[in-house]
Amino acid sequence: DVKVTQSSRYLVKRTGEKVFLECVQDMDHENMFWYRQDPGLGLRLIYFSYDVKMKEKGDIPEGYSVSREKKERFSLILESASTNQTSMYLCASYSASGTAYEQYFGPGTRLTVT
């Protein structure tokens, strides 16, 4: 089974702190994604990566950056956390050579910025 793990289930940070969210997948998927989930807005794509050291902006990249130094690991960085970044963050991965674009999700990190 594909497994996608995220470093924390719950995280509380203060405004202005630098925050790292980490995601690891164990199925050698080349594509990895960071989404933000907010009530009534569904999932919105922040950044994605289609290969090591490659990244592309999603729909809401402002205030975020990412790092992918190894194929299995994709990190989301909040350079200076703000209260409007309080949200659920979901990581996902998939392989384009796999079963028709099915994305596999991690359990999510609920981030609260105070």
Added chain:
Amino acid sequence: AQTVTQSQPEMSVQEAETVTLSCTYDTSENNYYLFWYKQPPSRQMILVIRQEAYKQQNATENRFSVNFQKAAKSFSLKISDSQLGDTAMYFCAFMTEGAQKLVFGQGTRLTINP
């Protein structure tokens, strides 16, 4: 830009009833994939069912089936003989063939009552 709309923020039915969740999408592409994902309370998002746009036959997975109307750009999910374990957020999602990104709807919170 592609968009996905789920017009039912919340739904509630009794156990064993049949329920249909609505989803419409907007695209000018001809080749694409549609998905329904399920996010149970405090658990990971998983794929429920997938439909390839080039297939005329509606996809089915046990109690889950879709009604895919390509001309109307409609992709509804029917859950038959609903069970308590079907209680979850359900997201409709869309991906153009060859693209790497999923576009999600706003989600429908489904509650199955005993």
